[in-house]
Amino acid sequence: MSGSAIRPTERTAARIVPANAAGIAEGARLLRAEKLVAFPTETVYGLGADASSNAAVARIYAAKGRPAFNPLIAHVATLAEASRHGVFSAAALRLAEKFWPGPLTLVLPVAATNLVCELARAGRETVALRIPAHKNALALIAAAGLPVAAPSANRSGRISPVTARHVAEDLGPDVDLILDGGACPVGVESTIIACLGETTQLLRPGGLCRALIEEALGLALPERVASHEIVAPGALASHYAPSALVRLNAERLEPGEAGLDFGGRFSQGPATLDLSPAADLDEAAANLFAFLRELDSRGPVSIAVAPIPRHGIGEAINDRLKRAAAPRS
Numbered sequence: 001m002s003g004s005a006i007r008p009t010e011r012t013a014a015r016i017v018p019a020n021a022a023g024i025a026e027g028a029r030l031l032r033a034e035k036l037v038a039f040p041t042e043t044v045y046g047l048g049a050d051a052s053s054n055a056a057v058a059r060i061y062a063a064k065g066r067p068a069f070n071p072l073i074a075h076v077a078t079l080a081e082a083s084r085h086g087v088f089s090a091a092a093l094r095l096a097e098k099f100w101p102g103p104l105t106l107v108l109p110v111a112a113t114n115l116v117c118e119l120a121r122a123g124r125e126t127v128a129l130r131i132p133a134h135k136n137a138l139a140l141i142a143a144a145g146l147p148v149a150a151p152s153a154n155r156s157g158r159i160s161p162v163t164a165r166h167v168a169e170d171l172g173p174d175v176d177l178i179l180d181g182g183a184c185p186v187g188v189e190s191t192i193i194a195c196l197g198e199t200t201q202l203l204r205p206g207g208l209c210r211a212l213i214e215e216a217l218g219l220a221l222p223e224r225v226a227s228h229e230i231v232a233p234g235a236l237a238s239h240y241a242p243s244a245l246v247r248l249n250a251e252r253l254e255p256g257e258a259g260l261d262f263g264g265r266f267s268q269g270p271a272t273l274d275l276s277p278a279a280d281l282d283e284a285a286a287n288l289f290a291f292l293r294e295l296d297s298r299g300p301v302s303i304a305v306a307p308i309p310r311h312g313i314g315e316a317i318n319d320r321l322k323r324a325a326a327p328r329s
């Protein structure tokens, strides 16, 4: 009997398999069986479940410790499929045709034919849809034949995962399978745009830059969302929080601080990681969450962050850092 006992390490470890054909097939089978499957996208790793099943989606909220008022993004493989779930305005269609697959999520009025369950939508009459541009994600969604609800695969309020190991560290055995497709190339989450009737609004800056969206639409998106307007409920003030305090726009390191540098501003040493020594914003975005995790794991009192330009994907980087530094409840 004792020979078959599960050792503690086996009980607490998550299962990580390569995102090859066998891994994708198993992931798809588990999704159809209402299990949780973490998978890579070009932005961050997602914690996937059958978006049409309240029972499956309930497991996402439980595993993340996510408040039930915060709706999820449904991931699909084709625009035809997305059109079954959401009502596309002319602006929404233009963005979908231009930027999908890609780091863009559209919040649309929910379609009568939609399959995305009420729990995934947090009871709203809108639905968030995305076609990711990662071949493993697309293969998994297509093989499952389901819309896949997937928030970032981290515990609620923590730093988003950009490797399979990050997912395992955060969620452990609460996720049934983790598909390892390597590091996520973009590194920050998708840009969220609400296209509701005549209104087109930026709800969350992300991997797709504002300027590209404005160019496609031929209009300027309002700078910030007023509190009475549509919001992404997940865009809460404190989020992406490491254990250490975060100090923004630091010109130099104080004693005992860890440094998150950009463009070689701090004196380099063991306490510092540079998001991009060459001051390249795309490289900085790809390194952001992994470097925050790494510095945090060293247990500093605070992490000092060098100033980072706000243009391009810098808008999303600054958004995430602002929330990492926000007062915590």
Ligand code: TXA
Binding pocket: 041, 043, 044, 045, 046, 047, 070, 071, 072, 073, 105, 107, 121, 124, 126, 127, 128, 130, 132, 150, 151, 152, 153, 188, 189, 190, 191, 192, 203, 231, 232, 233, 234, 235
């Ligand atoms: O890149 C991404 O978007 C990743 C990958 C896995 O696709 N997903 C992701 O999901 O970042 P999550 O749950 O961490 O963030 C989704 C955001 C939340 O802030 C949520 O409030 C918002 O989308 N959201 C979802 N449905 C919405 C809706 N119907 N109306 C407004 N906001 C919505």
Ligand code: MG
Binding pocket: 151, 152, 160
């Ligand atoms: Mg998230």
